[in-house]
Amino acid sequence: MNKKSIEIFVGLFVVLGALGLVFLAMKAANLASFASGDAYQLKARFDNIGGLKPRAPIRAAGVNVGRVVSISLDPQTYQGVVTLEISKTVEFPRDSSAKILTAGLLGDQYIGIEPGGDEKNLAAGDVIKQTQSAVVLENLIGQFLFNKAAESGETGDKK
Numbered sequence: 001m002n003k004k005s006i007e008i009f010v011g012l013f014v015v016l017g018a019l020g021l022v023f024l025a026m027k028a029a030n031l032a033s034f035a036s037g038d039a040y041q042l043k044a045r046f047d048n049i050g051g052l053k054p055r056a057p058i059r060a061a062g063v064n065v066g067r068v069v070s071i072s073l074d075p076q077t078y079q080g081v082v083t084l085e086i087s088k089t090v091e092f093p094r095d096s097s098a099k100i101l102t103a104g105l106l107g108d109q110y111i112g113i114e115p116g117g118d119e120k121n122l123a124a125g126d127v128i129k130q131t132q133s134a135v136v137l138e139n140l141i142g143q144f145l146f147n148k149a150a151e152s153g154e155t156g157d158k159k
Helices: 003-028 137-157
Strands: 039-046 057-060 063-073 080-087 097-103 108-114 130-132
Touching: 039 130, 057 080
Parallel strands: 057 108, 097 130
Antiparallel strands: 039 080, 057 063, 063 080, 097 108
């Protein structure tokens, strides 16, 4: 091998490595959506969406079945309205529930759908009525501290 062919080989290797890193970065940021299939949209209302972001995954039994399309605020109820895009290959019963859950150490949030038992399925444009909002760590810590302060106040009065 002469020097020029080695340089070309190394250059190709570097380009392939860079493309691999770009692909991994897109997958990690949920920007790579290579599945191009038919989907239908549902809506869900949450009192608190926490750190949920558009393009967050939607999972059922740990399997990705869709993505969050958009998040908005309902001006009448002041609830977060989340538009979900679900693959047409998956149908959920009408009494299914949606929860905002946390995945991994970084705290990425996603929507988990638990299927119900109704015979009729959700159709495009339907609203998932049973929802559970995101657990906000700050609220849990504040509630814990408030309870501890209340307990210490009760024991202090009895002495």
